[in-house]
Amino acid sequence: MAMLSNLLLAYVVYFLARLAYLIDNWSYFASSLSMEIFQGGLVFDTSAILVTNIPYIVLMLLPLHLKETHFWHLLCKWVFVLINLLAFAVNLADAAYFPFTLRRTTTTVFSEFGNEGNLGGVIFTETLRHWYFLLLFIVVAYGLWRLYRTPRLEARRLSWWRYDLATLASLALVAPFVVAGIRGGFTTAVRPITISNANQYVDRPTDAALVLNTPFALYRTIGKAVFVVPDYFAPEELETIYTPVHRPYEFQKSHKNVVILIVESFGREYIGALNKNLENGKYKGYTPCVDSIIAQSTTFEYSFCNGRKSIDGMPSILSSIPMFVEPFILTPASMNHVEGIASLLGQEGYQTAFFHGAQRGSMGFMAFARSTGFQQYYGREDYDDDPRFGGDDDFDGMWAIWDEPFLQYYCTKMSEMKEPFMTAIFTASSHHPYAIPDKYRDVYPEEGLIIHKCIRYTDMALGRFFRQASRQPWFQNTIFVLTSDHTNQTDHAYYQTDLGGFCSPIVIYEPGDTLRQRGEVQHKIAQQIDILPTVMGLLGYDKPFFGFGIDLFATEPEDTWAVNYLNGIYQYVKHGHVLQFDGERTRAVYSLADSLMQQNVAGHFPQQQQMELELKAIIQQYMERMTQDRLSCQP
Numbered sequence: 001m002a003m004l005s006n007l008l009l010a011y012v013v014y015f016l017a018r019l020a021y022l023i024d025n026w027s028y029f030a031s032s033l034s035m036e037i038f039q040g041g042l043v044f045d046t047s048a049i050l051v052t053n054i055p056y057i058v059l060m061l062l063p064l065h066l067k068e069t070h071f072w073h074l075l076c077k078w079v080f081v082l083i084n085l086l087a088f089a090v091n092l093a094d095a096a097y098f099p100f101t102l103r104r105t106t107t108t109v110f111s112e113f114g115n116e117g118n119l120g121g122v123i124f125t126e127t128l129r130h131w132y133f134l135l136l137f138i139v140v141a142y143g144l145w146r147l148y149r150t151p152r153l154e155a156r157r158l159s160w161w162r163y164d165l166a167t168l169a170s171l172a173l174v175a176p177f178v179v180a181g182i183r184g185g186f187t188t189a190v191r192p193i194t195i196s197n198a199n200q201y202v203d204r205p206t207d208a209a210l211v212l213n214t215p216f217a218l219y220r221t222i223g224k225a226v227f228v229v230p231d232y233f234a235p236e237e238l239e240t241i242y243t244p245v246h247r248p249y250e251f252q253k254s255h256k257n258v259v260i261l262i263v264e265s266f267g268r269e270y271i272g273a274l275n276k277n278l279e280n281g282k283y284k285g286y287t288p289c290v291d292s293i294i295a296q297s298t299t300f301e302y303s304f305c306n307g308r309k310s311i312d313g314m315p316s317i318l319s320s321i322p323m324f325v326e327p328f329i330l331t332p333a334s335m336n337h338v339e340g341i342a343s344l345l346g347q348e349g350y351q352t353a354f355f356h357g358a359q360r361g362s363m364g365f366m367a368f369a370r371s372t373g374f375q376q377y378y379g380r381e382d383y384d385d386d387p388r389f390g391g392d393d394d395f396d397g398m399w400a401i402w403d404e405p406f407l408q409y410y411c412t413k414m415s416e417m418k419e420p421f422m423t424a425i426f427t428a429s430s431h432h433p434y435a436i437p438d439k440y441r442d443v444y445p446e447e448g449l450i451i452h453k454c455i456r457y458t459d460m461a462l463g464r465f466f467r468q469a470s471r472q473p474w475f476q477n478t479i480f481v482l483t484s485d486h487t488n489q490t491d492h493a494y495y496q497t498d499l500g501g502f503c504s505p506i507v508i509y510e511p512g513d514t515l516r517q518r519g520e521v522q523h524k525i526a527q528q529i530d531i532l533p534t535v536m537g538l539l540g541y542d543k544p545f546f547g548f549g550i551d552l553f554a555t556e557p558e559d560t561w562a563v564n565y566l567n568g569i570y571q572y573v574k575h576g577h578v579l580q581f582d583g584e585r586t587r588a589v590y591s592l593a594d595s596l597m598q599q600n601v602a603g604h605f606p607q608q609q610q611m612e613l614e615l616k617a618i619i620q621q622y623m624e625r626m627t628q629d630r631l632s633c634q635p
Contacts, residue, residue: 002151003060009147010053010084013140014045014213017091020136022210024095028102028496031596032204040201040211046181047193048216052087054178056080060151061174073150081144087215088140092133094214096126099489100432101308102501103567104195104209104217106326125398125433194220196568199582204597205498205569226331227324229623230583232616242617244320244548244625245633246533251540255348256512257478258341258535259414259469260424262317263458264310264431267487268503269495270455274299278492286455289463290507293482295519297509300526300552302573302592304562305486305504310426313485314368316528318342318424320547321631324565324622329364333626334371337634339546341532343373345422345539353378353417355410355425357401365426374424383409400428402437403461411468419474426485429461430454449489476512479538481531483507494595499571499578502564504528510538525573526552527562544633548622563618572615575607579615586612 018041022029050057059067059076094105127134184193195217198208233241268274272285273294285291306316307323315321315328319340328334342352353376354369356362360379369377383401384391386409394405401409410425417423429436434450436457444453444460462482469475484504487495494500506526510516529549537551552560561574569587572579578597580588589602602608625631 002149003057005149006056006080007049007053009144009149010049010080010087011042011045013084013088013144014041014049014091016136016140017088017095017213018045018210020092020133021095021098024130024133025098027490027493028099028206029210031493032202032207034202036201037207037210040198041213043184043193044198044212044216047184048087048213048219050178050181051219052083052215053080056083057174057178077145077148077150080148081141084144085137085141087213089137090214090218092130092137093126096130096133098209100486102206102209103308104212104214106195106217106221196582199568199587203588203600205566205571205580206501208567208569221326226326227333227623227626229627230616230620232620238617238620242614242621244546244621246536246545246547246551248542248544249537249540249551249554251537253540253542254538255350255420256510256539257414257420257474258345258350258422258539259478259480260317260341260531261462261480261482262313262424262426263462263482263484264427264429265451265486265488266427266430266455266458266484266505267490267495268303268484268505269487269490269492270452271505274303274505278494286452287459289459289466290482290505292463293466293509294507296511297480297482297507297518298516298520298522299505299507301521301523302562303504303506303526304499304502304528304564304573305484306502306528306562306564308486308501308566310485311363313483313528314365314426317483317485317531318369319372319631320529320532320549322527322529322548322563322565322622324570324619329368331626333629333631334368336626336629337632338372339632339634340372341535342369342375342422342424344536344541344543344545345420346373346375348541349420351375351417351421353413353421353423355379355406355413355423357383357403357406357428358399362400369424378409378413388412396429396435396437398433398435399431403427403429403458404437404464407461407465408468411465411472414469414474415472419477421474427458427461430458430488449491451489470511478511479535480509480511481507481535482509483528483531497595497597498566498569498580499573499590499597500595501566502562502571506531508534522552522557524552524555524557525560525562527564530560546631546633548618561614563615570615570619572611572618574611574614577601577605577607577611579608579611581612581615583619 056079097105198211201211202208270285271287271290272283273291275283275285309327311327311329312323319338321328346352352374354374355378356365357380360366360381366377380401383389389409390405394401396402414423434454436444436453440457444456446453483506487501490496495503530552532547533549533551537554564571570581576592578590579586586602588600589605589608590597
C-alpha cells in the first residue's frame, strides 16, 4: 500500500508539471483546451511514471527478507524523490523551451547542443526569467519528501520464506500492470504508445505537446529509427506523382552572385510590410529597414519555414531538405551525400563561403556547411583575427558576434572574393537571451515582447549591411535572398496556430533586375525548400539537381505548395487550404482564409483526395531517399 500511495504522489507531481506547462504557454493552448487532453495526458504520465520508477518498484518488491531495515527504506525514499524531482525539473525546463519548438523535447536535444559551451549561462538566464518555476520546484521537493509514505517494518516478524513468497507474489501481480501501463493498454492489439499517439486526444498538432510529458518523449526516442519508409505507392507510380529531381532549365544562363541571409528568429510576424492587414492596417511592425528592401523585392502571399529550430533551417534553405520527424542534421541520414546551393555552384566556378558569428562547431553549422560544398567558413575566431574589426569586444557574451559588426565583416569579406560567388550568413542577435549592445539600450527600449528590441536592432544591422553592399561593385550583379531560420515569440493569435507558427519571410531582391516588378507580392505559396530550386532557376542552371522544393518563378500559383511537420502531423498547404495528415489519414482541412483554423472542412473540400495523394508521395520520397542515400543527382 505504501508503494501505491507513493506512485499516486508521482501522478500529482506530473499533473502539477502539466499545469505549469499549460499556464506558462497559455496563449498557445487556451483556445482548444479540453478534458480529453488531460485524459490523454494520464495515459502518457502512467507510462512515464512506471518506466522512470522501475528502480523504486524493484527495490520495494525485491523478495529479500533482509531488506526490511530503516536504511533500506530510506534508500527507497531517496530513489523515489530524486527520480520524480528530475522528471518534474525536465518538464518545467521544457515548458520554457516550448515556444521555440512547439513540441516536447526528444533525445536529439543532446546532439543539438552538444558543441555549445555556453549552456550554463543559458540555463542560468532562463532560471532567473522563470523564477516562479524554481519556487515551484522547491515546494514540490519539500512536498515529495514530507508526503512520502514509508512502509512499516512489521514484515520482519514473518519467517523469511513467507516474506519472500509474499513479496514474490506481489511482484508477479504488479508486473503485468506495469507492462500494460508502459505500453498504453492491456490488449494485444495495443502497440507500445509513441509520441504520435498523443494526436488521438487533440484536434490541433500543437496541443499534442500538452498531452505528452518530457520524460516520455525522451525515453521513447532513445535509439529509435527516425525514418520509416511507408508503402503508399509502387516505385513507378511514385515518380509520376512527385519527384525531387529537377531537370535542366531552358533559360539563358547567368553567373550572378548569390547572397543568402538567414536571419535568426526573424519571423514574418515582425515585418510590417508583410502584415498590411494586421490590426486593421495599423500594424507597422519592427523592421523599417527590411520594409524598404521589400518595397524593391519579390515576396509571396504565403511563406513558411520548414522547421522550428535553427538546425532545421540550414538544410531547408541551403539543400532543399525539410524537417520531417527529427532535425535532419541530427539523424544518421546527415552522413548521406547531400547537394546544396554551394556544391552545385561550386562546380560552376563559384567561390563559396558560409558565415556565422559563433565559435566554430556551434550548432553543427560548420560541419553541415562543409558537407554541402562551402569552400570557406568564417566564424567568431576569424572575425577576432581580422584587425580591421573589434574582435572579441564585439562578442555578445553568450552566442556570437553582434549582428551589426558581423554583417559589416560579411560585406567586407565578400568584396574580397572573386566573382561569381555564393555566400550565406546566419545571424545570431535576435535570439535568447534577447540582449542588445549597451549603446542601443536607449535607442531600442523594451516594448511588447522581449524579442522586439532585438528585432529592431537586427533590422538596423541589416539596413547598414545593404547600404554598405550597395556601394560595392558586385551589388548590381547579385541575387539576395532573405529569410529566417524559424519563428519565435508571438503576440498575435494568427501566428500562434499550427500553421502560423511556421510563417517566415522569403524575400528575393535583385537590385540589377529591370524586368521584374519592384515590390511585387506574388499570389503564391512559398517555403524555405523552394529557395534552392528558385535560385537555380534564376541562374538558368542547366544540369539535373536535387531538391524537395519547387522553382517559384517557373511554377503557376495553383501548383505552389508548402509542407511542414509538427508533433506527428504533416501539414500540406495548397489550393488555399492546409491539410493535416497523421501518416494514415487526414485529420483536418482548413481554409487559409480561416486564419485561426477554427472550421475543419475535411470531407467537404474537393481537392482533399488529390492533396493527400501528393503529400503521401512527398513523404514516401523523403523516407526512401533518406534511408537509401539518394539525396543527390551525383553518380
